[in-house]
Amino acid sequence: MSNLSAAAAAGDDRKPIKLPISGKRNVLITSALPYVNNVPHLGNIIGCVLSADVFARYCRLRGYNAIYVCGTDEYGTATETKALEENCTPKEICDKYHAIHKKVYEWFDIKFDEFGRTSTPQQTEVCQAIFTKLMENNWLSENTMQQLYCDTCKRFLADRLVEGSCPTQGCNYDSARGDQCEKCGKLLNPTELIDPKCKVCQNTPRIRDTDHLFLELPLLKDKLVEYINNMSVAGGWTQNAIQATNAWLKEGLRQRCITRDLKWGVPVPHEKYKDKVFYVWFDAPIGYVSITSCYTAEWEKWWKNPENVELYQFMGKDNVPFHTVMFPSTLLGTGENWTLMKTISVTEYLNYEAGKFSKSKGIGVFGNDAKDTNIPVEVWRYYLLTNRPEVSDTLFTWADLQAKLNGELLNNLGNFVNRVLSFIAKDQASGYGSIIPDAPGAESHLLTKNLGDKVGSCVEQYIEAMEKVKLKQGLKLAMSISGEGNAYLQESQFWKLYKEDKASCSIVLRTAAGLVYLLACLLEPFMPSFSAEVLKQLNMPLETQVTLTDEKGDIERSKRPWELLPAGHKIGTPAPLFKELSDKDVESFRQKFAGSQADRIVKAEAEAKQITEQLKKAKVSDGNVKKERTKKSASENKPKAAEQEISISRLDIRVGLITKVQKHPDADSLYVEEIDVGEGQPRTVVSGLVKFIPLEEMQNRKVCVLCNLKPATMRGIKSHAMVLAVSNADHSKVELVDPPQSAPVGERLTFSGFEGDPDDVLNPKKKVWETIQPDLHTNKELIACYKDLPFTTSVGVCKVSSISDGSIR
Numbered sequence: 001m002s003n004l005s006a007a008a009a010a011g012d013d014r015k016p017i018k019l020p021i022s023g024k025r026n027v028l029i030t031s032a033l034p035y036v037n038n039v040p041h042l043g044n045i046i047g048c049v050l051s052a053d054v055f056a057r058y059c060r061l062r063g064y065n066a067i068y069v070c071g072t073d074e075y076g077t078a079t080e081t082k083a084l085e086e087n088c089t090p091k092e093i094c095d096k097y098h099a100i101h102k103k104v105y106e107w108f109d110i111k112f113d114e115f116g117r118t119s120t121p122q123q124t125e126v127c128q129a130i131f132t133k134l135m136e137n138n139w140l141s142e143n144t145m146q147q148l149y150c151d152t153c154k155r156f157l158a159d160r161l162v163e164g165s166c167p168t169q170g171c172n173y174d175s176a177r178g179d180q181c182e183k184c185g186k187l188l189n190p191t192e193l194i195d196p197k198c199k200v201c202q203n204t205p206r207i208r209d210t211d212h213l214f215l216e217l218p219l220l221k222d223k224l225v226e227y228i229n230n231m232s233v234a235g236g237w238t239q240n241a242i243q244a245t246n247a248w249l250k251e252g253l254r255q256r257c258i259t260r261d262l263k264w265g266v267p268v269p270h271e272k273y274k275d276k277v278f279y280v281w282f283d284a285p286i287g288y289v290s291i292t293s294c295y296t297a298e299w300e301k302w303w304k305n306p307e308n309v310e311l312y313q314f315m316g317k318d319n320v321p322f323h324t325v326m327f328p329s330t331l332l333g334t335g336e337n338w339t340l341m342k343t344i345s346v347t348e349y350l351n352y353e354a355g356k357f358s359k360s361k362g363i364g365v366f367g368n369d370a371k372d373t374n375i376p377v378e379v380w381r382y383y384l385l386t387n388r389p390e391v392s393d394t395l396f397t398w399a400d401l402q403a404k405l406n407g408e409l410l411n412n413l414g415n416f417v418n419r420v421l422s423f424i425a426k427d428q429a430s431g432y433g434s435i436i437p438d439a440p441g442a443e444s445h446l447l448t449k450n451l452g453d454k455v456g457s458c459v460e461q462y463i464e465a466m467e468k469v470k471l472k473q474g475l476k477l478a479m480s481i482s483g484e485g486n487a488y489l490q491e492s493q494f495w496k497l498y499k500e501d502k503a504s505c506s507i508v509l510r511t512a513a514g515l516v517y518l519l520a521c522l523l524e525p526f527m528p529s530f531s532a533e534v535l536k537q538l539n540m541p542l543e544t545q546v547t548l549t550d551e552k553g554d555i556e557r558s559k560r561p562w563e564l565l566p567a568g569h570k571i572g573t574p575a576p577l578f579k580e581l582s583d584k585d586v587e588s589f590r591q592k593f594a595g596s597q598a599d600r601i602v603k604a605e606a607e608a609k610q611i612t613e614q615l616k617k618a619k620v621s622d623g624n625v626k627k628e629r630t631k632k633s634a635s636e637n638k639p640k641a642a643e644q645e646i647s648i649s650r651l652d653i654r655v656g657l658i659t660k661v662q663k664h665p666d667a668d669s670l671y672v673e674e675i676d677v678g679e680g681q682p683r684t685v686v687s688g689l690v691k692f693i694p695l696e697e698m699q700n701r702k703v704c705v706l707c708n709l710k711p712a713t714m715r716g717i718k719s720h721a722m723v724l725a726v727s728n729a730d731h732s733k734v735e736l737v738d739p740p741q742s743a744p745v746g747e748r749l750t751f752s753g754f755e756g757d758p759d760d761v762l763n764p765k766k767k768v769w770e771t772i773q774p775d776l777h778t779n780k781e782l783i784a785c786y787k788d789l790p791f792t793t794s795v796g797v798c799k800v801s802s803i804s805d806g807s808i809r
Helices: 042-047 049-061 077-086 090-107 121-136 217-234 239-251 286-295 317-334 367-372 377-386 398-425 446-467 471-492 494-500 502-523 528-537 583-592 597-617 768-775
Strands: 026-031 065-072 114-117 140-150 162-165 194-198 206-215 309-316 341-347 350-352 394-396 653-663 671-676 683-687 702-706 712-714 717-719 725-727 734-736 776-778 784-786
Touching: 026 049, 042 049, 042 309, 042 350, 042 367, 042 377, 049 065, 049 309, 049 341, 049 377, 049 471, 065 090, 065 286, 077 090, 090 114, 090 367, 114 286, 121 140, 121 286, 121 317, 140 194, 206 317, 217 239, 217 317, 217 341, 239 317, 239 341, 309 317, 317 341, 377 398, 377 471, 377 528, 394 398, 398 471, 398 502, 398 528, 398 583, 446 471, 446 502, 471 494, 471 502, 494 502, 502 528, 683 717, 768 776
Parallel strands: 026 065, 026 309, 065 114, 309 341, 350 394
Antiparallel strands: 140 206, 162 194, 653 671, 653 702, 671 683, 712 717, 725 734, 776 784
């Protein structure tokens, strides 16, 4: 069977599409589709996408033919609710947060074969086809159900648009959603809630009848139980997955409603129900299939090929029943030969310091926060994976992160690698001149032979653990090899051997260098950036694919680490791999991430405002500006522009909100935006930002706008202002200047010491903008400045994401 799809063969510029190969182990990997209405936090990341990425990388390391598909779950009430909150359309919400998710996962080194989304034509096609089969096979029924209806909003309220007290005895949580109680985890119907309220208007809804379609789970029970009994054993399901599944079965399967009175979702292809959409938990798991169909038109070779494909799925414990009961029942009901899940790997909760991570409440460290700490991605991945909540809830604490970084990564792993490579890199008088020495007789060197036996055993146990998806144990075993290496160096006293027994020293150093390479292989699934750096220091081509395959004899060779790198190979330049995290840093992070995201925004803006007030009090001494500027009274005539000095006060820079954006119809590099700058009607602005900032990131975004430039026609469209952006030295990177989120739209930016009204329109002949622009820049703290004065609003200063010392224009 060809390993290229028709698209790849036709010259698609993506990597060749992988299809199942006869005679090879074909592994299809998915992780629970992250919901698109918020930024993912660390608990979300370890619970699904990161864990699946580690297993996918392990499969590639072992030479299996594996693909990993994921994407954002975009339909349903939560998206509609978020759209109401942000005063935009569900599509705009999805575009915005899909881009955020993608960016977060890219930073975390998550390597998908396809990262898609469920709001696609392919999703509609696959979902409706499955529904049609279920209808044909009589697994669906029609029923009238009672549902909450809001007379104020004039709509039926879907699950998540209702909140009330949980009816479960002993729980009494007063913010339970209509579909599930976040506190006790019980699945609910909205009508069961005590004292329900509409989330939109806070009024009490009433109960009304509405017709819906139901999946007949009781009729499918025999097929489902047979599948569960067989596959839970064959696939080695985690205990928490088995318990959650059995709890559903024990309670008794009930009809499950698969339609909703919503607009945002996959339309139901049935005349009577054409105004309804599918329930998100019916269509979301089908997203795995539709996203694969976006990856390859030959998706059925993965999804309708159970004889040759193994399906592994990763998720948090709250998603289990939908993947072990609902989704398999849906596929079984079609009567088609679907690839059903073999193995499910389920995590418990990762909690944050004193409580739970919460997307809805903004509590904890979120994906974008991790990047902002400047703690390297390999440290984050290591900490989350060594703390993976596999059998019980675990706790994220900054002190624990510090201990693991400083103790396990820096003092154990980093110290071993650096110690070995630094000694080899020493000149010939005190080392090996960067050349891996030969090591004849290593097999008979007792200390080395014993090390080889231990390492070989560790590698075998590592593979056994990883095959069973015990990722935390696999990581621990890999790290133990670093510990064995440090003990080996100490026991050999190689620094003495170098002077007293050079032959033995060469055996020790070549063996230790082999261990360095082996660690790069074993740890690649967990810390790919660490492995890439080690390969660079070993002077191994970065495109070298580290392997651990049976076919190449890699497992057997691991027992002889002195053979892993060739004698005579010249290594690269050693450098420390990890940096210590201080007590001061830890306390700073603990303070910074205390409370909710909303609390942090308020706190940051208060601090920024305080800085601004301090700057205003400071007297300005800069070039043409006198220490004490005399303010003109309102009655004095404003001097003509020609008589005014050229300063920042001549510019009219305001806080703007992009209300609409699209690509220029006649120019691939230009956006056309509608920007509200506080004038009642938005201004049309043309910006050359297409290749730097994705369209989704431009939507509903606050920006800094220069409003008094002379309008200019760009490719047939007149631009009435300019969005300010910063670029780095070679203009390879561009970012928007961001005002604080709570800055009022239309507010004019101020600069301490520079008062006065702006020009109505900047006269191009006087080159006011051209004179001022060279003094617009970002400082080390990423604050936008005119000379040394920040761009200031009433609620704080304007900043950029990452470009310091950049030029603003």
